Structure formats: structure tokens, C-alpha cells
Amino acid sequence: MSLTLTAMSDSAVTSGQQQWSGSGPPPRPSRGPYISAITNRTTNLGIRGAMLFSVGVFLALVLNLLQVQRNVTLFPPDVISSIFSSAWWVPPCCGTASAIIGLLYPCIDSRLGEPHKFKREWSSVMRCVAVFVGINHASAKVDFANNVQLSLTLAALSIGLWWTFDRSRSGFGLGVSIALLATLATQLLVYNGVFQYTSPDFLYIRSWLPCIFFAGVITMGNIGRQLALYEYKFIQEKTHQD
């Protein structure tokens, strides 16, 4: 619930505030001696990949917990173990995927030659992550009358997320394609019995998975772009220097 709302109102807030938030220089943390390391391209890539990976793993664990809670309101005392109850490979997979996505986005931006300029600030990124978690929260906690309603709401929320924090065509295209691929992969896994959901409703799964994936891709892309901003800046300066 919070989500539709959040995303929509966010889009409203941000559209109006774009002019000032865009104008302010992004915060520049003082990194000191690490700067040489950051300017090194491979090291930088590695650092960013590792950060994105950890973010992905963390989000996967937390959101998985939310999904576990989906039908449960009260837990037996030994539920802490249920954080890790799903297969061990799920969080690493999510982490890897998010690292790839987070690196892919800035890469595609630079390939297309249209650097992403929209709201490049950490506060906006944080807002994006919050909305993403909120979308998951809503899908897990809110009782919808039927699946159509659920999927429509989630779809609207995801689009709202994209509009609020991304607004780039490349981002949208990449998001949709990755979401479709991921859904396909998940369905294949489910068919092969590697993975299964507590709720066997096929349509049900199909309805919310792509939306969540899409929102996740947008979020990770946002983080990845923000991280890449540092490298971009430094490389720019370096070229000046030469």
C-alpha cells in the first residue's frame, strides 16, 4: 500500500524539486589516499562490484524474510533460522545479479553517450532503496482482493519508481528485459523443482515477480550509477591533468 503512494508522491515531489537538486554539486566525501586506488579502473570496478554484491546479498536476505512472513504473522521461537531457510545459493545469486546490473547501467550510459544526469544524489538513492523495500513490504504484507489488483498495483508502483528516480529510456529497457529474463529463469527453476514457493499459485507468482524484479533492477542501477559517479569524476579530472 505504502508503495503506490510512496512512488507516486515521490514522483510528484521529485519532479518539482529537480531543478534545485540537480543544480547542487553532489556531496564529495573526502577519500584521501584511496583516491589513487579509486582512479585505478580495475580496482575501482572491483570495489564497486563488491559493494553492489554486498548490497544485493543484504537486500536478498531481508526481502526473503519479508516473503517468508507473507503468510505468517507470528513466529515460533526458532524462526531466526528461517532467515537462512531458503537455499544457500539464493543470496549469492541475487548479489551477483545486482553487481552485474549495477555495473551494467553506468557502462551502458557511457556507451550510449548519454550520461545519466537526473537526480544524482545519495539522498535520492536512499529514497529509491526505501521505496523498493516498501514495494516488497506491500507485496508481502498487504492483503489484496485478487491477484490482478496486486499485480496492477505493483506494476504501477514499479513504473512510478522508474519515473521518480530514473527516467532514462535505457534504464527502462534494461529493466524490462532483465525482469523478463529473471522471471523466465525463475519459472524454469520452479518447473525443474529446484526452487519452490509456499504458494503454488502459478499466476500469482507470475504476477508479482516481474514487478519486483523490475523495481530491483532500477534500484540497483541507481546505486551503481551513483557509485560510478565517483570514478567518472576522477577520470574526468585525470584527463584534464594530462
Add this chain to the structure above:
Amino acid sequence: MTLREQLREKISAAFYRHGLLCASYPVPIILFTSASILTCCYPLLRLPLPGTGPVEFTTGVRDYSVPSHEPQGDLGERPDWYRGPPVAYIQQVLVKAAVSPWDSSLVTVDVFRSPLSRAFSLLEEIRNHVHSDSSGIRSLETLCLQVTGLFPGLRRMQSVLPEHGCLLVSPGNYWQNQRELFDSDPDLLKTIQKHEPKGLHTSATLRDLLFGVPGKYTGVSHYNRKRVVTYTITLVLSSYDARFLGSLRARLKQLHPSANCSLRDDHMVHVHFKEEIGIAELIPLVTTYIILFAYIYFSTRKIDMVKSKWGLALAAVVTVLSSLLMSVGLCTLFGLTPTLNGGEIFPYLVVVIGLENVLVLTKSVVSTPVDLEVKLRIAQGLSNESWSIMKNMATELCIILIGYFTLVPAIQEFCLFAVVGLVSDFFLQMFFFTTVLSIDIRRMELADLNRRLPAEAGLPPPKPGPLRPREVPPPPRPSPHTITLQTPAFRNLRLPKRLRVVYFLARTRLAQRIIMVGTVIWIGILVYTDPAGIRTYLAAQVSEQSPLGDPGGGGLPPHLGVAPVFRGGDPTSTLSIHPAPDPTPLPENQSQGHHGSARAGPLPQAPPAVPQITWGAEDEEGWRRLSFRHWPSLFSYYNITLAKRYISILPVIPVTVHVSPQEAIETRHPQDTRHPPPPIPKVSADLQTDLTLYKVAALGLAAGVLLVLLLFCLYRVLCPRNYGQNGVAHGRRRRGDLPCDDYGYSPPVSEISPLLLRGHSMDIECLASDGMLLASCCLAGQIRVWDAQTERHNIDFVGGATEPECLGSEARGPSVSGDGLSEEEDSYPLRHRTAPARPTLFTDQPDLTPLIDTNFTSQPPSHLSTPPREGFDFGGLVERAYIEHEPPSNSTYPSPSSASSSPPSGATADWESSVWAMELRGNLIAAGRSSGKLELWDAVEGSLRCSNEDGVSGITALAFLNNRIVAARLNGSLDFFTVEINKPLCLLQYRGAPGRGSMPPSPCYSSEDVISCQLTRSVQCAHQKPITVLRAAAGRVVTGSQDHTVRIYRLEDSCCLFTLQGHSGGITAIYIDQTMVLASGGQDGAICLWDVLTGSRVSHVYGHRGDVTSLVCTTSCVISSGLDDLICIWDRSTGIKLYSIQQEVGCGASLGVISESLLVTGGQGCVSFWDLNFGDLLQTVYLGQSSDGQGVRQLLVLDNAAIVCDFGSELSLVYVPSVLEKLD
């Protein structure tokens, strides 16, 4: 669009007026806002606090009917949750069973084996009980709560808890309710223990669930001294049927009468459970909160250019939070009780409402012109952003309204909250935040005003005008102002804010007290509200003691024909010597001598031979002794939540079972007898409780120690490390007569006394020193040379004379009338005479005295102890100072005399242009003029040795190293000059050996040498824009320019080695030293450290908002000051900011490092000394009696730990004795 424009106009005007209003009446508006916030939050008081335990409501059984769903207004005492049917009715059958009479041939297992076995027959009885009357036949099957499978995650419970059918729980569940399994179980306790969780557990255990009483009350153990086993059979019913339950109760009572039981059975208790937050739910919650805080952090970080950044950030957060509280309060007021979990949706609400508006407002207001009045600034800022704020607001409201029509109840509720929250947020922004902002901005301006006020308001106003005509001597001042300490009031003003806060906290011990009070309150609340806490514990204690205090527990039950006897093997029996007549003597007991059972009761230590089954008040509601998570966890195993619902607990059915010893022996398992008797039965029983006690104590102790350590760490982190040490170091000095401030902290004392060197008539422009001589140049173009090597003089001055080392000279300002010319003429011969032999010069120099005299009359008498005359003589003796020239800035002033006095090189001094740069090396002064002329003066004789007019563009900076001079010109070109002497250097160091080996060897030029200055190379376009900084060291010349680049040249061949790019603004400060470390600061606030050898950038940090004005390095750190009045100290090797010092607004930007740990900064009429290790202000030395806005712009640190700074038209020489001591 005209309509839109009109609307825009109107909104803008309205906001403008509103801004005026807010800024005009800040206090009433803040009061009004606070009042409305409190009013709106008032309904929240009625909401239950989160985190408390379940609540109960008791009704009578007789007239019980299932409450209706509709709230009934008249039933005032009914809680509002008491609506609709409960989740379930709990009927407990409380069984107390004992083997009686006790036979000493029985083993300990018999205490509970046969009593437990009775559970199976009771279960049969209950299951098969059928009540039939006119309305039909009812059995348990029809009434009980049917469960359909355990929660999936509980596979291991499968064998124990019923999976299908009635939810009926008893100890029999351990053995699948099958008597055969029970009988064939060799070790009952092991079976029971098998299901207990390992380690620490807080919620209900399986044992509690099945027995229905807390573990220690069951009596199922080897150490049961009472030999009474208690357990319950718990029936969970889905519907209430009074007749069936009545008949069941009657049947059980008939089968197993409990004669002495007087339990009340007319009350049923409804227990309502709050929503419980498990760890699993907590993790996502915590995650969202972390994200929320990150969002707030990154948002508020953008607040800028205000007086108190933290204050405004706090106000912004308060605005958002209180708008949320207001929305909840308002919704509650209008009957919309929140059903959503507030904690869960709260972060999302904050994200929706957002801090953006607040930041937009701040940014808009601070970007208005500073010179406007506060009111107007606020109003303008508001009206500038009014349109976007209104637009956003309208859009958000629209979207939320759309969300409201999704018709999903949860979303609707969220929307409702969000709408009210948005509106109240808007209200608060407009009233609360705007007003706070206006106060903040006003404070900033007040701070500016304060700065302009003289520090010593009580003194007469300072003499106006920088020009001080010689004829009018300044009024005598009570001089040498060694104002190390102001009066307390002033110290308050001068104290940095952070110190004041620390002092305040330290004085009041505020933090400790708050923590203590908070802890006490918290513990109190915890203990009181926790259902498993002290209330129930006390109740249990009281009820436990009652049977003990009551002899015989109200008399023996009549049906027990057997009086209790002592067990033979009981170690306590030797202690109990009370005789008890035993009607049924047992063989074992006879040998011991029997004692009356009547008196056995009062002895609690003696286990009764016949276990007494007593029914006390505590049995009436035995479930109270259970964990308050007992019922929720039982139901949660079947995936039924009790959160926000209630269950009804029916009065227990007491069942008393007596098992005969024969039966007990019959039910024995063959292995039971083989069981070793308990080693130390009694002690271990006590030991168990003791052990838990010890555990708790140990845990508490550990927690306490941890807490103390944590607080200690916090203290160390928060408080300065050398807290209070400053005073200790100087404690021996006149501690007693020091004025202390209000806080009782006296500052460190050292006698730092500024010496004022007067002589310049206008503000001093340039300062240069080579360690021995000090040259200064004022706006009027006068260059004066002072002896900077003051160590000797310092000794001489011990007598107290702090007279400035005066400078013999004709101090003629431009305002001097025409007779100044003649004086000048007079003075030239004087100068020439003085040059050759200095020591003898002053003693027989009659011409000089009047000049000195005139100078000294303008000086305040120094220390009172020193007669002025003596001081004067003294000064004359010691001084070796010579004027170089005194070119009047007046261009109409012809100066034939100076021309005539110029050296034979034929160079003529240029009087018309001002000196822009000056360097002193050896005894040569290089002066760069605005006309582009480079002049070399003899510092000893004051004669112009040569001049070079190759360039026409003004010289902005000079560097003089070895025999090379580098001049940077206004047009960006860089000229390299070589100073050539046609005679070899005179190596005679007539000024005495340098005190320190570190002093660079300065070539000396004798007056006979012919010095020529040749332009060796001119780099025409060194920079595209004017060169702002020029530094030379270690054979390198570094230039910084406004074109954002730094260039490094080699001094020998003037070849450009590197062009360093990295700044995004003009270069404003450069530091280079002998170790080839180069630091540069720019207008972008960035500081770069470079490796001069390779030209690579070592680090790049952003420290300042605005220009970096000054940079200094020590061996371990880099110190920078900026236009933002911040001094930042960076670690030199890692580039990490160690700390920063916020100075007062508008203080000078000059910096100097005296030693590795002593930093000196110039301020308004004062210099401040800082401890570099800790960032503490050591002392502020006021240069004059009144800090009349003369800032210290230049600051030179001399080798002998003295600092020279300009102070208007005067030079101030400050010794730092403590450093001297250290150095010596």
C-alpha cells in the same frame, strides 16, 4: 496561461507576506505552533503504548454471552477489544496427583510415574464425555478447536503436538497419548527433556505447553520433596457451551473429588494480546529504519550556509516527525483508529513526506542577498519557492487521492495518513520551520554584529583613522597589554561554542543524570509492565508462602487417614526432632522414632510422608504463572495468531488424584528401580534455584560491566582526550590570582606579551623575514627593517622593558606637511653614518635620539617598573634598525634627496608605484612594484643597490632563493633574475652566528659590492591568468594561478617541470618546503598534495566551502584555513581530516606553525594559539587594547618561536615562552 500567472503572482505575494509575518514575530509563532502540535498529539495519549504485555478483562461465568461485534457505548468498563467471539476458550483441568501414603520402598521415579499415568485415563474420560440434553448430544469433538496441521517449520514437534482434530494438550502428548508407550518408556524424564530447547530460551517451552504449569511447579523431577505432581490437561474450545462444560466439571469432580478445594469457578478471564514483534519481523523493520536514517542524513547534509547546520537539520526532522504525529493524532481524534502497524509504515510515510521542501526553503532563503534585512530575506526566499512548493503539494495530494481510490483498505488507510501528514507538514513548514530559519539567519547576522563590536567594550573607543600623524602623539594607553584573560563575561563570549557545551555538560553532569534517570525509569516500567515481571513474581511469592505459613495448610484433608511421617533416608530427618504420632506406623520409620504428624506441618524442611495436596489461591489462575507468550506460542504452532485478538480462559477444573503405593509399584518400569537415587537430593534442589540465581547475578554483573565500559568508551570518544590537562601544565604559575570563568575552569596561563613595533604610518602591506632581519612595508611605500633576531634582546629585556625595538628613522607619513622634506634630508646623512659600525653607533648618535624620542612618545610606557627614560636608552642601545626609504605615495612629491642617495648603480627608486611584493634574503631586500620594477635594497644601509625595469606588468609575487629572484607578474609571466655581485660574497657573518643550525646561510653583501640584477629568462605565458601565489623552496619554484593550474619550475634553468591540474578553481594557497612536499589550495575549497619529484597527485581533499586562504604543513599534518572560517587539520600521509576548528566569522586567514604541536592563527586584533594534537584553544593574545576591526592578515613565524604579525599600521611581535622553554 494568464490565469496561471495570476495565480502565481498571488501565491507569491501571499508567501511574501507570510514570510514577513514569520520573521517579525518568531516567538509567538513558535509558541503557537508548539501548542498546536501538542493539541494534535493529545489524542495519542489514549493509544496504547507499544511493547506492553497482554491485558485482561474478567467477566462472570454465569451470565456470560459472546460479546457482539458492535461497540456498545454504555459499557464503560469494557475494553474496546472485547468484541466478537474470542479466538478460543481455554479450559484447563488442573491435576494434582500424589502417591499416598508414601512408602519408603518407593523410589523417586514413583513420585511422578504413576501420577502421570493417570493422565491417560483422565484423557479418556474427557474425550468420551458426552452431554446430552434436550438440545442434542454434545461431545468434545463438536466443541473443541479443530486444528489442521502444524506449522510447516515445526517438523520436530510433529510427534508431540496433536496434528489433527481437537487441540487437546496434556503431558500424555509426550507418548502420543498412548498408555503403552508410556509404560514401556524406561526413562520418563529423558523423554521430557529430549524436547527441551538447548541454550537460553525466552518463550514458552514445550514442557510448559504440555504440562500447562511452569516447569518447576510440575513436580516431575527426582528432587520433588513435596511428592505432589501437578499438571494440566488443556482443552481448547472453539465455542462455549456452558452445559457441556458444567457436566464435564461435575463428572470430573465426582470421579476425583477435591475435598479441600475452594477454588472459585465463577470468573472467566479474557486475555487480549498485543501484536508481538518477533526478530524476524524486526529485521526488515530495522532495515527500513536504517535506510530512512541514511536518507535523512544525506538530505540534511545539504543544508548549507546557515549559522547552525545541526540546529536546522534538527528542526527539519522535528518538522517531519511532528507532522506525522499530528496526522496520527488527528486521525485518532476523528475516530480513525490506526489498524496498520505504525512502526512499519512510519519510514515510508517519512519518505513520502520527505525533507525536500524544507531543504528547498533553506536553500532559497540563504541564496537571497545577504545585505538585506532578515525579514525581507525570509520573505523573498519564501516567495521565490512558493510556486514550486504549491505545485508539489497539489501533485502529491492528487496522487494520494488517486491512491485512495484503489479500494485496498490498507492503501486507503495509508493514503489517509499521508494526506493528513502532508497537510500538517505543510503547516509546520510554513510556520515552524520558516520561523526557526528566520531565527537562525538572524543569529548569523547577530554574530556578524558581535564580531564588529570591540572586545573590550568598557574601554574608550579607539582612535579613529589608520593614519597617525607624528605631531599628534596617540594618547597614552595603559600598555603592554598582555591580555591573556578577559573578565569572565568576555570569556563567555570568546569561548568557542563547543567548549561551552562541553563545559555546560561537565558542570551539570547532565549526561550522567539523564542516563541514570532514564535507566531507572526504564527499568521501573519494564519491571512493572512485564507480565512475567515483578508483579506476578510477587504474587507468586505471596501465594507460595501462604501454605507454608499456614500450619497444615488448613488442616489435613479428611480423606487422608494417614498422617505424614518422615522418610527414613531423608537427611533432614535428623534435624527434625519433632515427635509425631503415627497412626499407621511403617517399619522403616519405627526405628527412627516417630513424630506427630500434627506438628510436621509447620516444618517446611520436612517432607511430609503423606504428600499433601492443597489447593490454594494460586491454583485458581495457575496460567498466570506461565510465560505470557505461552498461549500465543501454542496457537502459533497451528498458524493461528493471537495478535490483537483475545482468548477466554475458563475457570480451571481441579482434579485430585491419589495413587496407592501398590499401584505405583505396579506401574513401575523395570528400569526405574535401577535408577540411582539422587546423589544429593536436597542440596541439588536448592542448588538448582541457587544456580539460576547465580546465573542471573553473573549475567547482570557482566551486563553492568559492559555498560560501564561502553559508557566509558562513549565518554572517551565524546570528550576531548586531554580534558583539563591544559591547566595542569601551567598550574605553577600564579594559579591563585587567575580569574576563573563561571565554570570554574581557569585557562592555561603563560605570559605571552605582544610587543608592538610602531613606525609605519599606514597599514602594513608586506612582511618578509630571513630569520635575522624583518622587513615590513606599508601602504605608503615605506620599508622598515627590524632586527628579528631577538634572543639577545629578549635577555636584555628581562628588566621589564618591552619597548619595541625601535627603528631609527624618519617616520614620515604622506600626511606629513612640507617640512617632512627637510627632515628627510637630515636623515640621510644619519643613515649613512649608522651603516658601518652598528654597536657603537647608537651610543654616540645624538641625531637619532629626537627621532626615537618622538617615536617613543607615541608609545605607551612599557612595564610600570621601567622608567621610560631607561626604556628609551635601552631601546636606543639595542636597536639596529634602519629605514630604507620613505617614499611618499603622493605622486606630486618630488624626491630629489632619495634620488641622490641612491647607489652609484644609477638606479632610481620609484616612488610612484606601490610595493606589491617583498622578499628579504641576506641583507638584500627585493621589492616588486606595481609598475613592474624590481628593486634591490640593502637592508643594512638602506640604499637602493640596483633596480630592474625589464617588465612593465606589476610584480605580484616574488621569490628570492640563493642568488636568484623569481618575479611573477600580473600578466601571468614569470621572470627569473640573477643577482650578480662583482665581488665574491663576503662570508663574514657580522651579525653573529645564527642561533639555529637550520637557518639557511644567507649571503652577505658588503656595501662596496656592486650588485646587478639580470633578467635571465622570462617565461612569457607561464599562466593564462594572473599568478596568485609564488613559492620557492628546495630548488623549485611553484606558481599557482587563477587558471586553475600549478606549475613547478626548476630554479637553476627556469625550466617548467610539471603543470599540475586538479583544481577546479583558481589557486589561492601553496605550500612547499625543503622536503619537496607541495600542497595547494584553490578557490574550489580543494586541497591537493603533490609529489614534486614526479608531479603526481598524492591526495585530493575537499575541506572548505569557498577559497582555501592559507596552507601550512608540519611533518605530520597539513593545516588549511578557508574563507568559511574553518581551520582544517589533515593527516599528511593519508589525507584524512583529523578535525576542524570553527573560528569566529570573519577572523583572519593567516596561519603559522610554531612547533610541531603549536599552531597560531590570526584573528580580529588577536592571535590565537592552538594545540595541534587536540585542537584545543590554548590562548588568545590580544594585540591591542581594542580590537577595532583590524584583522591580522599576515603572520610570520620566526625561528626563535616569535611570531610577527601585522596589526593595522603596527607590527606585533609575540613571543611564545612556553615554546621557548620547550626548545631550550
